[in-house]
Amino acid sequence: MVADDEEAVMALCEVCGNDYDKSFEVVAAGKRHTFDSFECAIHLMAPVCEHCGCKVIGHGVEVGGLFYCCAHCARDEHGGAAVSDRA
């Protein structure tokens, strides 16, 4: 039998279910999320560019409530409107 004297509750990554002991928590909009890696955190939390569909993990650009990965994508979607990177 395995001695279970350590009451350490391993936090499970809510994306992949891994119980990595160096998991971390992210609180967003009052909700607590647990991840084992930034890859999983990005998978769940990063907005997706409305133009090219890639994950927005940088500052990104927000135009009219929509997220874009860069000013180039935002401009393409908004007919060349004056959009500049916000960094």
Ligand SMILES: [Zn+2]
């Ligand atoms: Zn994970």
Ligand SMILES: [Zn+2]
């Ligand atoms: Zn894009």
